Amino acid sequence: MADRPPARIGYLGSQQDQTNIENLLAQSVTDGYDFVVLPLSKPRLRERIQQQISASAISRLPQASATQLLDSDVNITTLGAATRAWIEPDSKDDLAASISKEILHREIEYASYCGIPHIILPAPKRRHRIVQYAQALKSALGCSTHAQVSVHLPISEEDFQSSPTLEKTIQSDPLSLWEVWNTIRSVCDYHPRLSVALQIPPRLPVNPVVLNRWFTEPIKALVISSNTFLSNAKGFPVLSKTHQLMITRFMALNPFVILQDTDTLERNGGKLSYLQYIRYLHRSIPPSTATERFTAGYQDFLQTPLQPLMDNLESMTYEVFEKDPVKYSLYEKAIHKALSARPKNGLVIVAVVGAGRGPLVTCTLRAARELGRTIELFAIEKNPNAFVTLQRRKAEEWGERVQLVRSDIRSWDPPILVDILISELLGSFGDNELSPECIDGAQRVLNPDRGISIPASYTAHITPIMTPKLYANISKYTAPSPYDTPYVVLLTAFDSLSNETAQIWEFQHPNLSIVPENLKDNVHNRRSGKASFHVGDAGVVHGIAGYFEAVLYGDIELSIRPNSIDKKNKDMISWFPIFFPLKTPIYVPQNCDIQVMFWRETDGRKVWYEWIVEVFMNVTGSDGFMTGRKIKISMSDLHNAGGKGSHIGM
Ligand SMILES: C[S@@+](CC[C@H](N)C(=O)[O-])C[C@H]1O[C@@H](n2cnc3c(N)ncnc32)[C@H](O)[C@@H]1O
Structure with missing residues (x-):
């Protein structure tokens, strides 16, 4: 596809593959792979460790691999690396945990020295020790300045079979493995080099929330085992329709595809038929539409809102x-x-x-x-x-x-x-480019009997969203108050925590109640609005997405609200949503209400927004039904108080 980056497909090699890495890499290129992922170490490391520490501790480490590390002069552009599956930074045994942490450090340091760009880590093994795992990972991330580190995770509990590493939970929460990831990345402060290698299971989760959730995350690799493929009538490997749709969707994130166990399950076409199939799947993604081509490059790109009143546009x-x-x-x-x-x-x-x-x-x-x-x-x-x-x-x-x-x-x-x-003069939030102030100032030129304004009115709409990618990007900003500023952004990697948007205020033109003094202090253009959103599945609120609707004249409307843009104004590209971030992400357990309060403030010289988020848990009685009582469990800061982080000049 001319307008899409090429697929990058490799395979997960084994210990045996390490005997002659030069030959192996040359062969993989001849076979048509883009890279190979190999274990970082050669056999016998564990035996050496065994000699150094007590037998009781080491006996808790499973049978394994390695003593010498990869040669540093291999062609690293075609190589990824996986650290050993047997290391257990989350071990119950302090000594085993400490050794694992040490090995993890050494491996990442060495991989970094070799210039290996991507390291894959085995998933944690103990759910109640995720924080311990994350703590080890956080310090290990500091052992490299450039390597991307991906935690190899299954999609959901249903996929437990295909991921032998993580012990199963008793409850069957479809998002429980996403919760594992959420804990790891929160402890690691949304580290920009930390990502997920997502294992694609033979049976995809039925609950769409699970895939939507993973789609918001930094998925750097999709790992597809040969047992995820079906055989077609001629015995060649193919993926089910639902797998095809899912992988096609994820390919928009441009991940590596890592094939696994391609030589253990014999199919027609041999082991390369898996590679050929994924290349074919990538080629058959329909070409981008005109709108997609126009918006390419804007996805999740944070822009400062325009100020056409204060600035002169180019x-x-x-x-x-x-x-x-x-x-x-x-x-x-x-x-x-x-x-x-x-x-x-x-x-x-x-x-x-x-x-x-x-x-x-x-x-x-x-x-x-x-x-x-x-x-x-x-x-x-x-x-x-x-x-x-x-x-x-x-x-x-x-x-x-x-x-x-x-x-x-x-x-x-x-x-x-x-x-x-x-x-x-409309902005993504309707009034944020000061359309109300400008039209109010001009309405004296209107014929008082029959003068009208196009647009006649506009409304601002909000919904809380989860968007770890934007949160991580904003955290890199060095500006004084990056979280007290709204951003215009084509929201792509995000999950709506509620299916609803709520209107918080409206402006109408002409505004017949204005008196001349109003034009000076602008108090009549102050607004405030509150909205409550029910959240069914657990998530994290990173900020508020904002949209607008406008009535131009009669029944002719503009809308960028997600629930109505495709019905009313499909392919309208003039406005992307606006995003109001939170300084500290708030975890929201399932069955909670998020309450958002917004203010449009003005002092007659400038206009600014303030926002705050509260989370309430709905209390259920012993019969399992809601009691109607709510307990407040968290609250954000009041953002942009007094317009200290951002304002729009009048
Ligand atoms: C969003 S642009 C729209 C331009 C044009 N109508 C279009 O649709 O392409 C808004 C324009 O209004 C102008 N503008 C904003 N406030 C104004 C004001 N108070 N008086 C005159 N022009 C103003 C800006 O300079 C800018 O050219």
Whole structure:
């Protein structure tokens, strides 16, 4: 696929494969693999350890491998490494745990010295000692400056059979293995080089929550054993439809694919048929759609929200807006409808405020021409650079049909009152680019009897989400208050903790209750909103996703809410969601309520948001039914109090 990175497929080698690594790697390249994963050490290490420590401690370590480490001069670009499955940093025996930790350090240090880019660690073995395992791993991560370390984990309890390492829990919580991972990465402070090598089981979990959850995590490798494959009619290995869908979905994260035990289960086509099948599967992923191509590279990329009022946008930014196939057509429909509601033979005064490079001017002229209406059209823009483009377009395309005004719309003094005020000053949260302040400041130019605004209203919507990737990325920022700042981001690796979004406030235009003093202190544009979300499955809340909906005119709406964007405005690309992070992620047990409170504050010179999250547990009685009582179990800080981390200048 020209627009997708190539699949990187390797296999998990065995101890025997270590006898001649040079030959092995050469052969793997000839076979068409991209890399091989080998145990880090050669046999006999354990025997040496045995000589050094007491027999009682070592007897708790299972039979194993290695004494000499890999040669450092092998071609490391084609090599990954796995540390020995028998090490037990989570051992019940202090000495065995301590030796395991020591070996882990040495192995990671040596792999790092050899330049091995990726190390796979066996899963913890004891659920009640996960923290001990994680503590050892955290210090081991410091033994390399570059190696990516992946913990080899099964997807869920149902997959326990295919992962002999982790002892089974008594309860059958579908997310219990994700909980194991969540503990490890939390202890390791969301370390940027820590990831998961996910074992794909023969039987996938039926509960979609499990796969959705893993999809949010840093999955660096998918490990697929030969017993996960079925045989087709000709005896060649193939994957079930559900496996194909799942692997195709995960391939969007661009993980390594590691084949396992390909020579233990004989199929037609020999052991390379597994490799060929995965290559075929990767090739058959449908090509990206135009929207996917447009948004490629933006997934989970944190952007500072635009401030078109304070800053002057660049031509490239306008060019990106103008590529939206949906937004302008909706605006044109709304303008068309608003014009057709006016008396047929009357003159309609229209103003496009914040005209940018002029796309809404063109939409307005086209709608008027189609309807055969006479309009007088003003285009107002405060950005002097975009104004040059408007002047060129007037000279070359629009002529006397459009009057240009270089001004802030709040101080424009029109020669005549306006019937239709058209603006597109909306941000991802609706009001976050100060559309309310700008339209309020301009509404005095509206004809008091029949003047309208397009948009007529807009609302802000929120939902709590789990997004470890964004949390980890923000934690790398050195800015003073990175968690007191919202980010515009095409949310991709995230899980909605609730299926609902909730509206927290609304703005309507024109706002007939405004008096002139309001324009100074702006108090009328303060808002606050509270929403409660029920969370069925346990998770971690990393922040709040924000969206908006707008009514342009009548029934013509814009929406970026996840539950309605595909129904109302599929392929609209002008707005990505906004994300309000939490400084400290909050663990939310199953059957809890997350309560989110938001404020839009202003002091007349700037506007800012504040947010706080509380978690309540629903108390169940001895009969297993909810009592209606709730206990507060955690609460975040109040974020961005007083606008100390972020604000929008008026
Ligand atoms: C999001 S852009 C939209 C531009 C254009 N209407 C479009 O759809 O491509 C908002 C535009 O409004 C302008 N703008 C923002 N606030 C304004 C104000 N108070 N007065 C005049 N122009 C303003 C900005 O400079 C920018 O060109």
